[in-house]
Amino acid sequence: MSRAACSRSGSGGAPSPRTPATAGSDQVHLLGHSAGGWLGRAFIGRAPGSALNKEAAAAAAAAAAAAAADVPLGPHPAVASLTTLGTPHRPASKGGARDMTGGALGWVDAQWPGAAFGAEGVKYVAVAGRAVKGCAQAARSKARTINGYAHEAYTQVSGEGDGVWGDAVVPTSAAVLEGASNIVLDGVRHSMARMGSFDERAGDDHVWYGSAQA
Structure with a gap:
């Protein structure tokens, strides 16, 4: 599950240097859960007229065309900040795992690595959960x-x-x-889904990024 949401900040006055007058003085704060977080990174980069794809040549061509048209590639002037919740920010680099995004995540990370526009005033916050330890033996079990x-x-x-x-x-x-700004939350899980699909008691202490306890 991935979600992207936004809220407005500001209440009038002169627009910031990155805020177009036609849009008023407000900017938005983006909130992205799971894949919504790295998609938010791409939105801030706003490559006009181009789509996320795994072909480096096509991406380079889109960037070159935008530059030739004197269209800025980022940061998006209406975005004040991005907060990500449980977002995989980099493609798999070990074990030969297949990139489930078809190369899109790798392309985004290469185009706008890390907090790409932090120096331009965009605030980045990454929230990560630390609740469950993976176990290969358990994965091999029938349970x-x-x-x-x-x-x-x-x-x-x-x-x-x-x-x-x-x-x-x-x-x-x-x-x-x-x-x-990286924040690690102990005991916080990725999804609101409880453990009913597992051979374990769900319990009443399930906490995810959207829980009040988080």
Whole structure:
């Protein structure tokens, strides 16, 4: 599941240097859960007229065309900040794991690495959960356990899962972003879904990024 949301800040007055007068003085704060976070990074970069794709040549051509037309590639003037929740910020680099985004995540990370526009005034905050440790032995068991599930999920995201901590879907190490204000929340999971699909008692202490406790 991925979501992107926004809220406005500002209440009038002169627009900031990055805010177009036609849009008023308000800017938005982007909030992206899971894939919504790296898509938010791409939105801030706003390559006009181009789409996310895995072909470096096509991406370069789009950037060149935009530059030739004197169209800025970023940062988007209406964005004040981006907060990501459990976002995998980099493609898998180990174990030969297949990039489930078809190359889009790698392209975004190469075009706008880390807090790409922090120096231009965009604030980046990356929130990562640390709740479940992946276990290869549990993954091989016939019983469905959250540790086994986490092992498989972490392996898909980062290429390794045994002994890795994360929010049960994204490893903690993959959800931090270089140059951002990184926050690690102990006991916080990726999704609102409880453990009913596993051979374990769900319990009443399930906390995810959208929980009041988080």
